[in-house]
Amino acid sequence: MPPSPVIISRHPLIADKLLRLRDKETPPAEFRRLIRQLAQLLFVEATSDLETKPTSVRTPLAECPGIRLASRIGFVPILRAGMGMAEAMLELVPDSSVWHIGVARNHETLQPEVYYERFSKLPPNLDIAFVLDPMLATGGSAIEAVARVKEWGVKKIRFIGLIAANEGIKALQKAHPKVPVYLGAIDSHLSEKGYIIPGLGDAGDREFGSISE
Numbered sequence: 406m407p408p409s410p411v412i413i414s415r416h417p418l419i420a421d422k423l424l425r426l427r428d429k430e431t432p433p434a435e436f437r438r439l440i441r442q443l444a445q446l447l448f449v450e451a452t453s454d455l456e457t458k459p460t461s462v463r464t465p466l467a468e469c470p471g472i473r474l475a476s477r478i479g480f481v482p483i484l485r486a487g488m489g490m491a492e493a494m495l496e497l498v499p500d501s502s503v504w505h506i507g508v509a510r511n512h513e514t515l516q517p518e519v520y521y522e523r524f525s526k527l528p529p530n531l532d533i534a535f536v537l538d539p540m541l542a543t544g545g546s547a548i549e550a551v552a553r554v555k556e557w558g559v560k561k562i563r564f565i566g567l568i569a570a571n572e573g574i575k576a577l578q579k580a581h582p583k584v585p586v587y588l589g590a591i592d593s594h595l596s597e598k599g600y601i602i603p604g605l606g607d608a609g610d611r612e613f614g615s616i617s618e
């Protein structure tokens with residue numbers, strides 16, 4: 406089976422905001438604002454082919470035909486860093502639902518550890534789920550999250566991230582070949598400790614002003 410497509414945005418607004426996000430001088434409040442803006446911009450690109458249905462409204466002057474979104478969307482933010490992305494996207498499609506998954510990467514082994522999942526026995530009635538995480542490093546966290554969403558019975562899944570390493574993209578494609586991957590940028594490589602280089606550091610810590618052990 407050919408691997409799923411990887412779509413890297415070429416939009417100058419995304420490139421500009423990504424560079425501001427990476428800057429180590431960017432404080433958490435500005436970091437969160439940029440995450441929100443980047444998430445919305447990438448969401449627009451990742452939804453250009455969503456199902457719609459024809460309808461019409463009456464303007465003050467005449468009947469006006471148009472379309473409405475027909476897809477029932479679910480967001481699956483990978484805690485913690487994916488939370489800001491989900492909230493921003495929800496503003497664009499407020500009738501959507503959010504299904505949190507807590508995954509933390511073990512700092513020694515780099516393996517993902519799922520610590521929060523409440524929905525395994527509740528297959529959601531969704532047309533499409535977007536798994537969200539700013540960082541795709543080794544790919545372990547995203548692979549684990551997508552596997553859970555598949556278990557819930559969602560057929561159409563897309564991953565949206567801000568920065569990825571090739572290692573993570575390849576691993577995600579291998580594990581889930583039908584899941585398209587939408588990204589803001591692909592970086593050079595992973596450090597020995599599994600950080601994306603140049604990357605932006607620890608996304609969760611920078612988003613929330615914390616320092617992980």
Ligand SMILES: O=P(O)(O)OC[C@H]1O[C@H](OP(=O)(O)OP(=O)(O)O)[C@H](O)[C@@H]1O
Pocket residue numbers: 483484485486487508509510511515517538539540541542543544545546547573599607608609610617
């Ligand atoms: O591709 P991977 O190698 O799995 O790494 C990526 C994961 O690491 C970060 O989360 P982290 O484990 O630091 O948790 P946090 O969001 O709570 O800080 C990031 O937000 C991803 O979830």
Ligand SMILES: O=c1cc[nH]c(=O)[nH]1
Pocket residue numbers: 540542599600601602604605606607608609
């Ligand atoms: O560079 C990285 C890699 C994993 N998780 C992060 O937050 N940053």
Ligand SMILES: [Mg+2]
Pocket residue numbers: 607608609610617
């Ligand atoms: Mg972290």
